[in-house]
Amino acid sequence: MNPVVALTVAGSDSGGGAGLQADLHTFAAFGVHGTSAVTAVTVQNTVGVTGVHEIPPPLVADQIRVVVEDMRPGAVKTGMLASAPIIEAIGAAFRRHGIGRGGSVPLVLDPVCASMHGDPLLRADALSALRGLFAAATVVTPNLDETALLVGTRDQRDAARALLALGPAYALVKGGHGDGPRSRDLLTDGTTELWLDAARIDTGNTHGSGDTLAAAITARLAGGDSLPDAVAAAKRYVTRAVATSYSVGSGHGPVGHPPASDPVAPPGPAGPGSEAGAAPAAVGAS
Numbered sequence: 001m002n003p004v005v006a007l008t009v010a011g012s013d014s015g016g017g018a019g020l021q022a023d024l025h026t027f028a029a030f031g032v033h034g035t036s037a038v039t040a041v042t043v044q045n046t047v048g049v050t051g052v053h054e055i056p057p058p059l060v061a062d063q064i065r066v067v068v069e070d071m072r073p074g075a076v077k078t079g080m081l082a083s084a085p086i087i088e089a090i091g092a093a094f095r096r097h098g099i100g101r102g103g104s105v106p107l108v109l110d111p112v113c114a115s116m117h118g119d120p121l122l123r124a125d126a127l128s129a130l131r132g133l134f135a136a137a138t139v140v141t142p143n144l145d146e147t148a149l150l151v152g153t154r155d156q157r158d159a160a161r162a163l164l165a166l167g168p169a170y171a172l173v174k175g176g177h178g179d180g181p182r183s184r185d186l187l188t189d190g191t192t193e194l195w196l197d198a199a200r201i202d203t204g205n206t207h208g209s210g211d212t213l214a215a216a217i218t219a220r221l222a223g224g225d226s227l228p229d230a231v232a233a234a235k236r237y238v239t240r241a242v243a244t245s246y247s248v249g250s251g252h253g254p255v256g257h258p259p260a261s262d263p264v265a266p267p268g269p270a271g272p273g274s275e276a277g278a279a280p281a282a283v284g285a286s
């Protein structure tokens with residue numbers, strides 16, 4: 001049986017811990033075939049980011065086009081988007097190919113602004129372009145540093161409200177960078193609230209945790225989960241990923257990517273991977 005397909009639109013982390021490398025590891029752990037549109041190449045290791053080379057915007061859009069036309073991803077994730085022109089090219093490509101709200105393919109938007117060391121991964125003048133992409137998202141998944149930049153607050157409920165005003169169907173506001181004993185993330189669509197709670201694991205090796213959470217949501221959405229079910233499965237997965245993190249290099253090591261305990265089932269005979277399912281995938285974008 002052929003696997004379902006997911007697409008990540010993200011930057012490369014030469015250290016292999018975060019970015020599209022973490023996304024592809026996560027997709028594979030869920031049994032999902034991972035594809036990628038590279039937005040930027042970062043010069044990065046466990047200590048920090050020392051260089052960024054942006055990919056020309058038409059080339060980013062073309063990577064999306066060839067993947068979508070040929071392989072029909074069931075869900076799409078965005079990570080490091082680097083600059084306003086790249087974000088605008090991606091937004092146009094998403095509209096053209098029916099990705100995100102208003103289309104048939106769910107979109108998980110992780111608004112990456114900086115690495116865990118504070119190195120910028122988004123140009124300062126690109127914040128408004130990034131906010132402009134939110135209306136296309138099924139869910140946005142910022143951490144509290146990102147909510148401070150995007151909507152001016154670190155309070156999880158206030159941030160979720162302000163994010164939803166920008167148009168995504170759901171906001172998942174991560175609380176993971178605090179110092180408390182729990183790792184609590186808030187998922188809301190403005191009507192219902194779901195707190196995803198796990199014990200904080202005592203480790204400095206959490207590089208790639210945000211990417212892994214968002215990629216796991218994407219994998220489960222590609223398999224047809226509802227958004228709340230996908231987020232619950234992804235939270236369970238990222239907790240295991242942090243629990244299996246390891247030291248490599250002299251800085252913050254990466255989270256592990258163990259096989260998922262609830263992998264995505266391949267599509268049935270009429271699914272998106274079969275000839276009978278050759279129409280564009282419609283897997284519950286909300």
Ligand SMILES: Nc1ncnc2c1ncn2[C@@H]1O[C@H](COP(=O)(O)OP(=O)(O)O)[C@@H](O)[C@H]1O
Nearest residue numbers: 143174176177183200201206209210213238242
């Ligand atoms: N030490 C930890 N123990 C358990 N869960 C963690 C830990 N660090 C992060 N997480 C979880 O990993 C996910 C990603 O969190 P976070 O590190 O805040 O993202 P980002 O990498 O975008 O900053 C969240 O669900 C968070 O609660």
Ligand SMILES: Cc1ncc(COP(=O)(O)OP(=O)(O)O)c(N)n1
Nearest residue numbers: 011018019115116207208209210211
């Ligand atoms: C190329 C690239 N993309 C994203 C990140 C950030 O990864 P994330 O998992 O959100 O967070 P940290 O691991 O940096 O806390 C990155 N570093 N590089």
